[in-house]
Amino acid sequence: MEDPQRERQRMVRRHHLEKKELQARIQAMKNSVPKSDKRRRKQLFLEVARLEAEMEQKHCQELEKFQESFPDNSNLEGVAENLAKMDLENQPPRQSREQKRRERRAALVRERQERVLESEMEHLAGFRRDEEEKLSVILGAKNLEMKNMPADGHCMYRAIQDQLVFSVTVESLRSRTADYMQRHIDDFLPFFSDSETGDAYSRDEFLSYCKDIVRNASWGGQLELRALSHVLQTPIEVIQADSPVVVIGEEYAKKPLVLVYVRYACNLGEHYNSVKPLEASAVGGAA
Incomplete structure (x- = not known):
């Protein structure tokens, strides 16, 4: 009897620890997306809801499996319920009827939110498939295919780094980008404004924005690419599914670096990927 109880206690405590770790991860994700970027904040909300739902489902399945393994322990369920309700000081909280009603209402709200989330994720998946198909055709015509970069806020710089013939760090690319923009402030300042006001x-x-380029995993865009094209003295092509190719730094004669700009492939919003030569088998299959 005691062994199943201890096993259940360990499982509940592990669940509590996993939830704390997930919340820390979610907070880090929130810190990486500016509050002013409403589109990416919405994508972040969807990703957070998905992660929380997956963990909740995982924990429920583990509890159900445990109950199936010990069906004859009549007191075990009560022990587990008490453990699940414990606060950080291991004191069982007392709930009033009003608290229980609020919890039931909150559960209904969560259920509705999950249904909305599921619908939006299905909608997003459709956009994602359509975008991937269009990009595959565009890149295939150039004998290229997409090379995925991590969605960590450094994706644009990583895509540039991936195609350079010399060794350079992402930190160096960020620093050189910020330095160029600060030294040519009159060329860049007119294009910056508050997204809300x-x-x-x-x-x-x-200047604070430029400092953030170096200090934070801030997302880079077309203005940063403009600075990088000057720093590297190399043209940069940006391929998109539904727009013409954007060429930055056309004044330079070197072979261009090619980036792929995607709107739906990443759960956190807009994202840059690199490219690589299309594999021979894929070329043969296309032929």
């Missing part, structure tokens, strides 16, 4: 950036706000 629309007010133009002041010089101090722009």
